[in-house]
Amino acid sequence: MSVALPGSTADGMSIADNSPMSVFAGWSPEAARLPDRLDDLHGPWQGVVVLPLHLTWHGLREFDVALDRPRLLLYSIVLSQGRRNDLARFVNPHRLRDDWPQLRPLLSRPMRRACERKLGLRAFGHRAT
Numbered sequence: 001m002s003v004a005l006p007g008s009t010a011d012g013m014s015i016a017d018n019s020p021m022s023v024f025a026g027w028s029p030e031a032a033r034l035p036d037r038l039d040d041l042h043g044p045w046q047g048v049v050v051l052p053l054h055l056t057w058h059g060l061r062e063f064d065v066a067l068d069r070p071r072l073l074l075y076s077i078v079l080s081q082g083r084r085n086d087l088a089r090f091v092n093p094h095r096l097r098d099d100w101p102q103l104r105p106l107l108s109r110p111m112r113r114a115c116e117r118k119l120g121l122r123a124f125g126h127r128a129t
Contacts, residue, residue, distance in 0.1 A: 030114035033084050038119045043092040049074060051090070055081055065095065072099060076106040079115070097121060 035041060043049070046066040053061075056077055063074035078090045096103070100121045104112055115121045 028110055028114055030108075030111045031118050033082065033087065034114055034118050035084060035088055036118075038093045038097070038121075040088055041091045041093040041096065042088055043090045043095070045092050045095065049090055051077065052086075055086060065092065068099075068102075071095060072103055072106065075099065075103055079103075079107055079111055 044065055047064070049063050049065055051061045051063070051074070060073075063070040065071045065074065075091055075096065078086055082090070096119075100115075104121075107115070
C-alpha cells in the first residue's frame with residue numbers, strides 16, 4: 001500500500017496547486033484570523049463596546065465607537081489580538097474602511113498586509129507593505 005504525501009501523488013510525482021483557492025496560498029497566521037470578506041464584520045456603528053478579558057486585561061475595556069481615538073484603539077487591539085469571531089463582533093466594516101489610513105500604522109506589518117490583501121483595504125498615499 002502506498003501513501004501519497006501532501007504535495008505528491010501516490011507514485012511520488014510532485015504536484016503543485018497554485019490556484020487562488022489553494023489551502024496554503026497566501027496563508028499567514030494573521031490572515032487566518034480575519035474573516036473571509038469585509039461584509040462578514042458586524043460591529044456596531046455607534047455605542048460603547050466592552051471587550052472581554054481575553055482581549056484586554058489591563059483595565060481599559062470600554063470604547064465608544066462613535067469617537068475616533070477610542071475606536072482606533074479598540075480596532076488596533078481587536079485586529080492585533082482578537083480571534084475571528086472577535087473581529088466579526090466588534091469591528092464595523094464601514095468604519096474600518098474609513099479609519100484604515102489612521103489605523104494602518106498602529107498594526108504590525110503582517111497584519112496590515114493581511115488586511116489589505118484579504119479584505120481589500122488600501123490606504124491612500126501608502127504603498128502596500
